[in-house]
């Protein structure tokens with residue numbers, strides 16, 4: 325079975341990997357490579373831009389007539405128009421952009437009343453499995469007499485604009501809920517005092533071309549557990565997005581995540 329896919333943000337770092345992997349997948353037909361109207365690469369063949377050879381699909385702002393899934397890796401500012409187009413055309417959406425505002429999230433949630441949407445801060449199977457492991461660790465360690473300090477360390481490339489990463493925040497939410505730790509500390513500086521027990525610490529490192537790395541530290545008195553998941557390139561996210569696009573075809577309207585797609589709930 326072939327699915328017709330439009331990539332939104334097709335000229336970007338992730339968009340190019342999606343074009344390259346989609347062009348090589350017999351089960352995928354790329355029907356549009358969408359990017360912003362003034363994109364410097366507008367009109368270029370998306371496959372050539374991605375280093376995958378000519379595929380006959382230009383980088384453009386023109387939406388396709390028909391499509392089984394739109395995969396979005398773009399920018400927060402594009403969210404409203406993206407969601408409006410998907411709802412108007414009844415196109416299912418795989419939404420991967422991070423760093424959005426609360427109002428943009430509300431619009432996505434409202435749109436999920438009329439179309440199916442998979443939204444996840446990380447499309448990687450390994451990251452989503454690590455989230456499950458973190459939840460089990462959090463629930464198991466919650467009432468340990470010595471107390472457990474949770475610190476979330478993430479590393480990403482120097483071009484990343486949002487901090488901490490969407491994935492770090494997703495890990496944080498899972499652990500805040502599982503361990504009843506509602507406070508967040510983003511880095512520490514100066515005489516901040518002893519560490520509160522109900523705080524989760526976030527540390528965002530920006531360096532070189534790192535495609536994404538997360539370490540969850542569970543610090544106890546006398547023992548430490550670290551869960552670490554690290555990408556060596558972007559294909560784990562792109563492959564996960566295609567898994568979601570194949571899964572979403574024919575699903576009823578609703579807001580789903582990668583835990584639904586991967587059967588981890």
Ligand SMILES: NC(=O)C1=CN([C@@H]2O[C@H](COP(=O)(O)OP(=O)(O)OC[C@H]3O[C@@H](n4cnc5c(N)ncnc54)[C@H](OP(=O)(O)O)[C@@H]3O)[C@@H](O)[C@H]2O)C=CC1
Pocket residue numbers: 332333334335336337338339358359360361362363364397398399400401402419420421422423444445446447448561
């Ligand atoms: N959920 C996940 O698994 C992952 C999520 N991400 C997230 O995906 C997003 C994109 O990452 P990345 O590819 O590195 O970023 P890039 O900046 O390389 O790519 C974003 C692309 O979106 C384009 N764009 C800007 N405005 C619009 C618009 N109105 N319509 C369509 N396209 C537009 C940009 O064009 P221009 O440059 O001309 O502005 C650019 O080509 C980020 O939020 C990142 O955090 C990244 C990896 C994994």
Ligand SMILES: O=C(O)C1=N[C@H](C(=O)O)C[C@H](O)C1
Pocket residue numbers: 422445446480481484488489490491492535536537
């Ligand atoms: O910008 C990136 O590169 C990534 N962003 C996502 C995030 O913010 O969690 C996912 C991945 O870590 C790569």
